[in-house]
Amino acid sequence: MKALVYHGPGKKSLDERPMPTLIAPTDAIVRMTRTTICGTDLHILKGDVPSCEPGRVLGHEGVGVIEEVGAAVSTLKAGDRVLISCISSCGRCDYCRRAMYSHCTTGGWILGNRIDGTQAEYVRIPHAETSLYPIPAGADEEALVMLSDILPTGFECGVLNGKVQPGSTVAIVGAGPIGLAALLTAQLYSPAQIVMIDLDPNRLEVASRFGATACIDSGRVDPVDAVLALTGQIGVDCAIEAVGVPATFELCEALVAPGGVIANVGVHGVKADLHLDKLWDRNISITTRLVDTISTPMLLKTVSAGRIDPTRLITHRFQLEDMAGAYDTFSRAAETHALKVIIEVS
Ligand SMILES: [Zn+2]
Ligand SMILES: [Zn+2]
Known part of the structure; x- marks a missing residue:
C-alpha cells in the first residue's frame, strides 16, 4: 500500500509499505477514504517530536471503512464506516476511567507518532471499540474528518x-x-x-x-x-x-x-x-490540556444536525498520490490561504 513516511527532520516521501495486520485482538484494520494534514505533522517534520521516529507513517486524522476486526471486537464489523479519533483509548485504565483519554496508559496520541498513522491506504487502529466512532448514515464524511482532532x-x-x-x-x-x-x-x-x-x-x-x-x-x-x-x-x-x-x-x-x-x-x-x-x-x-476527545460523540450529533458546519475549514483537496503537493500547500498557508486540506485516499 502507499503511505506517507517520515524519514527524519525535513524528510518525507510517499512509499510502498506492507499492509498493516491485526496485532492485538482489540485492533481493527481500517481502509482510509479521507485523511488530512495537521500542524502537528509539520512539528514532527521539523524534528520537534522526538517520540516520532524515522520510518513512521504520519497522520492521526481521517475516516474510512473497517476492513477487518480482531477477535475481541464485537461492536464493530467489516464494512462499517468509521471516524478515527486522533486519541486512542483503552477505556479501562485509570486515566480512561477519569475521561482523560489523552493519558491512556496504552493509548493517547500514538497514531502517526508512536505507531503508524492515517496518511496511508490502510491503518491499524488499537483499542478499536473505544477509538473509532461509527459514522451516522447520510453524514458528510469530509465534515467528520474535522472531528478527528481539530474540532x-x-x-x-x-x-x-x-x-x-x-x-x-x-x-x-x-x-x-x-x-x-x-x-x-x-x-x-x-x-x-x-x-x-x-x-x-x-x-x-x-x-x-x-x-x-x-x-x-x-x-x-x-x-x-x-x-x-x-x-x-x-x-x-x-x-x-x-x-x-x-x-x-x-x-x-x-x-x-x-x-x-x-x-x-x-x-x-x-x-x-x-x-x-x-x-x-x-x-x-x-x-492546559491535550485533547481527550470526550466530546466527539456530542460533536458528531451537533455536526450531523447542522448546528456546526466544519466543512467551512476545508480549503483544498488532493489525491493521496499528491501528498507532496498537499504538504507544500498546507505548509505555505500564508501564501496559499490553506486551512485544512482533504486528502482523498479511495
Ligand atoms: Zn492533529
Ligand atoms: Zn486507557
Whole structure:
C-alpha cells in the first residue's frame, strides 16, 4: 500500500509499505477514504517530536471503512464506516476511567507518532471499540474528518477549559484551524463577544465570516489596547491561546480579566514567562490540556444536525498520490490561504 513516511527532520516521501495486520485482538484494520494534514505533522517534520521516529507513517486524522476486526471486537464489523479519533483509548485504565483519554496508559496520541498513522491506504487502529466512532448514515464524511482532532481540540482545550458562558467575553489568539475550531464551537454557548487576534489578514477575514464579533490584526494595532477598548478596559473572561509561542501566551496573560481563564491550546516548544507580579491577585486560572476527545460523540450529533458546519475549514483537496503537493500547500498557508486540506485516499 502507499503511505506517507517520515524519514527524519525535513524528510518525507510517499512509499510502498506492507499492509498493516491485526496485532492485538482489540485492533481493527481500517481502509482510509479521507485523511488530512495537521500542524502537528509539520512539528514532527521539523524534528520537534522526538517520540516520532524515522520510518513512521504520519497522520492521526481521517475516516474510512473497517476492513477487518480482531477477535475481541464485537461492536464493530467489516464494512462499517468509521471516524478515527486522533486519541486512542483503552477505556479501562485509570486515566480512561477519569475521561482523560489523552493519558491512556496504552493509548493517547500514538497514531502517526508512536505507531503508524492515517496518511496511508490502510491503518491499524488499537483499542478499536473505544477509538473509532461509527459514522451516522447520510453524514458528510469530509465534515467528520474535522472531528478527528481539530474540532474536539478547539472545543475541549479552548471552550470547555476556558469556561465560555452565555454573555461572556472571549479572545482567541491565533486564527489557524484550531483557533477557528474554537471560534465555531464557542458559539454553542452564546458568548457576548469573540475577538480573534492574528497577524494574517486572510485568516482574520475568514474568522469574521465564521462569526467573530471583532478581528484584530496584531501586526497593525496593539492587541492589548484594542481588547481593552472592546471590553470597557476590563479584559476578557476567557483568553484562548491557539498558537504555541511565548509571545502569544504572554499576550493572553495581558488580555485576561480578573476572574478569567487563560485556556492554553497551543503546543509549546520553549518556556513562556508567567507574569505573576501582575496576575497574583487577579483570581485567574490557567488551564492546559491535550485533547481527550470526550466530546466527539456530542460533536458528531451537533455536526450531523447542522448546528456546526466544519466543512467551512476545508480549503483544498488532493489525491493521496499528491501528498507532496498537499504538504507544500498546507505548509505555505500564508501564501496559499490553506486551512485544512482533504486528502482523498479511495
Ligand atoms: Zn492533529
Ligand atoms: Zn486507557
